[in-house]
Amino acid sequence: MDFQSVLDEIYEQVKQSENRGTVASYIPELGKVDPSKFGIYLLDHDKKGYEAGDANERFSIQSISKVLALSQAFGLEGPDIWKRVDVEPSGDPFNFLSLLELEKGIPRNPLINAGALVICDILISHLKDPKQDFLNYVRSLANDDSIDYDEKVAQSEKKTGFRNVAAANLLKSFGNIHNDVSDVLDFYFYQCSLSMSCKQLANTFFFFANRGKCIRGHEFLNLSQIKRINAIMLSCGFYDEAGEFAFRVGLPGKSGVGGGIVAVHPEKYCIVTWAPGLNAKGNSAMGMQALEQFTSRTGLSIF
Template sequence: MNYKAVLKNIYQTIIAEENEGKVATYIPELAKVNSENFGVHFLSVDTEEHGIGDWQKKFSIQSISKVISLSLAYKIFGDTIWERVGVEPSGTAFNSLVQLESDHGIPRNPFINAGAMVICDMLVTHLKNPKADFLAYVKEICNCDQIQYSETVARSEASIGYRNKALCNYIKSFGNIKNDPKDVLDFYFNMCSIEMNCKELSKTFMFLANSNFKTSKGEKLLNTSKTKRVNAIMQTCGFYDESGEFSFKVGLPGKSGVGGGIVAVHPDRYCITVWSPKLNEKGNSYRGMKFLEAFTTVTELSIF
């Protein structure tokens, strides 16, 4: 397969078309990003790699970070995490509160904001220096040194984060947040503010694609069963109430972020990251979805 030619063709086709959707503005700092940024990075398990367009520019990974926090909590606590968060698609927006009341504070899955906060709470309890330790973990699985939180983005989100604050406090009222909501939210906003480029994201997600993956310290992160499960949750819940659509059109486990990034994983074959800040109505990158649909269609490399 000539991946380079396929990627280039799709990129040129999509960049010539109208760039629909809107950049997220509810986090004031994200509204400042140039909406025409468009980057792609492909990395195969046998280390073939190709970057196109703005693949070297850093962007706010936002909800993509929820996969990293889930993997760390899963590694530390094992299957006990499922006592506090479910594995069902919610069919609701990423920031929805509605199901928490009837579900007694147990979020449907770890990728909606509510579920990600419960996972953050577990990490805040366990890690000595939660923010520093989490960042060190991200660097270790990415095997990259230049990864940072964006204080500016984290502060910007905290300044308007009324809904997330409501979510966290509401879950606390059911007893499913153990720490002070302020500490959990601080960790959550910082986690979402991590900045990476497309290549760093493809590398970070290799632990879900390559069964021989080892961290920079030579450790295996998750065993085969846990890896399968994280991929399964990305497949069913990675795009909120557009998860079915992504599965239908792209056919890969993946995760989106409101910064316009999408990472998709083909177990045993490759990771691919697309970044384009304009989002569709469901909060997922418009061009990212289009690019990945075309990629798995042309290459016939989806998991189905």
């Protein structure tokens, strides 16, 4: 299939869209991003890349990092990880903390904030230097040592992330945070601040489309583990718009408030979009359009 011309057409068409969403401003640093940015990058199963627009510009990957932290933690902790975090969709935009109370401190899944905080806690228990070791893990996956945290974004979120502080303390009150709450939060804010381009993300997430083997061919997770994380991305990767994404795009994926979306088609390809404007549900407005068009035009969804 001629992926390049498909990307070019989608890029031109979505670029004209009037439905561009709004740049996230609750993390002050993120509010400074140019809203007209738009990039797409596709890496096929033969490791051939295709790009359009700002595919090489770095942005804050935010919640997309949760999938990477989950994969590192799953590798280190094994199936015991599921004793501390469930794999069900949260299904509830209203009250992110209330389910946590009803379910006694077991977050619904590892891709909501509460679940990601538990994953951070698990990583801290395993790693000597969590921030550096996690960064090395991502660099190694991507085969790219230039990947780094964005200190300004991390500090900006640290000052305003009261809701995450609330979640971490509630988890601690249920005994589902083992380390110091402040260490967990610090690691979490850094993890979310990772700055990467569409291309770098596609290289990093390639192993989810390649049965666990990274772009250099090293096995990071086995097929069974990859299947599980892909299933979680499909069910839980888009907050309360997970069903909508499965329905419109039909791929496992994960979005971030920085405007990035990563999606994978097992054994076929990995695709990444970036456009900072978010829709009402907090997912990149133009990214959603681009991905829906992509699977519609190519017929390459998992359904």
